[in-house]
Structures are given as structure tokens and as C-alpha cells.
Amino acid sequence: MDRIVFLGTAGARIAVFKQIRASGGIWLELNDTRILIDPGPGSLVKCCASRAKLDPLKIDAIFLSHRHLDHCADMNVMVEAMTGGGLKKRGVVFLPSDALGEDPVLWSYARSYVEEIVILRENETYDLGKLKIHTSRRLIHGVETYGARFEGGKTVAYIPDTKFFPGLWENFKGDILIINVVRREKSEYDHLSLEEAKEIIKAIKPETAIITHFGMTMIMAKPWVLAEKLRDEVGINVIAARDGMQFAL
Numbered sequence: 001m002d003r004i005v006f007l008g009t010a011g012a013r014i015a016v017f018k019q020i021r022a023s024g025g026i027w028l029e030l031n032d033t034r035i036l037i038d039p040g041p042g043s044l045v046k047c048c049a050s051r052a053k054l055d056p057l058k059i060d061a062i063f064l065s066h067r068h069l070d071h072c073a074d075m076n077v078m079v080e081a082m083t084g085g086g087l088k089k090r091g092v093v094f095l096p097s098d099a100l101g102e103d104p105v106l107w108s109y110a111r112s113y114v115e116e117i118v119i120l121r122e123n124e125t126y127d128l129g130k131l132k133i134h135t136s137r138r139l140i141h142g143v144e145t146y147g148a149r150f151e152g153g154k155t156v157a158y159i160p161d162t163k164f165f166p167g168l169w170e171n172f173k174g175d176i177l178i179i180n181v182v183r184r185e186k187s188e189y190d191h192l193s194l195e196e197a198k199e200i201i202k203a204i205k206p207e208t209a210i211i212t213h214f215g216m217t218m219i220m221a222k223p224w225v226l227a228e229k230l231r232d233e234v235g236i237n238v239i240a241a242r243d244g245m246q247f248a249l
């Protein structure tokens, strides 16, 4: 079944490291291909506890947008889970080059467990099973960061952490749009605010936009209320992700 399961919806320091919400990343199942996106702290725990049956041994690829800990903490854990503790060589790991540099996110012993490691480049297309993965241009976020469009029947676009810039939407046209909205108000931080997300959603006009990766200012303001307001303002179906939420594609 094509679906998106949210293994966590927390973003930024307090929400993640106090586990106000979970932070296990996003499970995307599209065209018979399963991709785990940004396996943050608790990804395996949330995978195994999920009401939607998710078998880590069936993951075809892990996609890492950038090396911040709230996105990559469970990378090695999930590589072990995907490969049955290394007994089954399988799966692809997509990650930015700085995730393999000094302080590598993927430990060297675990690299031999997977079938392929793909270093992400901007504006590139990769084949994965029956999917095409199109990376965005490099985003603005301190460390090397890429979003992507996952195309297979439907197209699911994912905008991870980034500072807003005009034209940001150009790389993310798709049927379903997932946006990390860390902040309620605009700021100088390298994160999107709700107002900026609105501008992006208006420009892309997806069937459905799902906001997630909430910092404390978003959580305090009740994301589901904000999403409803946004939906009325832009006339597009906007949903606030909840921990464990399954969205059928």
C-alpha cells in the first residue's frame, strides 16, 4: 500500500531532546518501494511500535537530507535493522557528502552491510526500484542539505530544514508536499516559518501539503489548528502531521 507514516513530528532542540514529540523520521512507501527518510532519535523504536505494520527488513533505502542529529541519530541502528544485523547485504543509503567526512554519520563497519551508498548531489536524478528520486538544489542550512521529490505514480516532495529563499518551491513540485515547519514566526534561523511554508504551498499547489518537524513555538500553537487555518487561507488541503499518522497515497 502506498503511504506515508510519520515516525516522529518533532523538530529542533527542545521538542526533540525532551521528546515532546517523537523524532523517528518518515516512512514512505511508494510504487512498491520503501524509503526511510531522516531516521532521527527513536526511529527503530517507533518503527517497531507503529500501529501500521512496518518491517525494517523491508526497507529498500534510507534517505538522509542532512547530518543534524534530529535527522540521523538512528542511521546506524536502521542500517542494522534493514540488513538483519548485517547478515543480509541489502538496501541503499543516500546521504550528503559531509555525512561521510570527519565524524561520519554512517560508521565504517556498517557501510559494508548495505548494497550501495549514494552520495547526494544537487539537481540529480537517481533510480531506486520503480522510483525516481530527484534531489533539489543545495538548501541553506549550515550543513550540506538536500530535499527531494520521490516519483513513482504519484510524486511526493520533501522540503527538509532550510532557510527560506525565493524560488525555493521550484525543486518541489509534486502531488503531496511534506514541509518541515520548525517555527511559528519568521526568524534569522535556518528554518522555515509557517508564513514561509504558506508561500511555498501557494506556489506549488499540491493536492495535499503536510506540515511536520515542529519546534516548540509550533507545538504550543497547536499545529492542527494552524493547518486548518492555512487550509482556509490557501484553498489547499493542509494537514499537520501527528506522531504515528498514516497518510494513504
Ligand SMILES: [Zn+2]
Pocket: 011, 012, 068, 070, 071, 161, 213
Ligand atoms: Zn531538523
Ligand SMILES: [Zn+2]
Pocket: 066, 068, 141, 161
Ligand atoms: Zn537541521
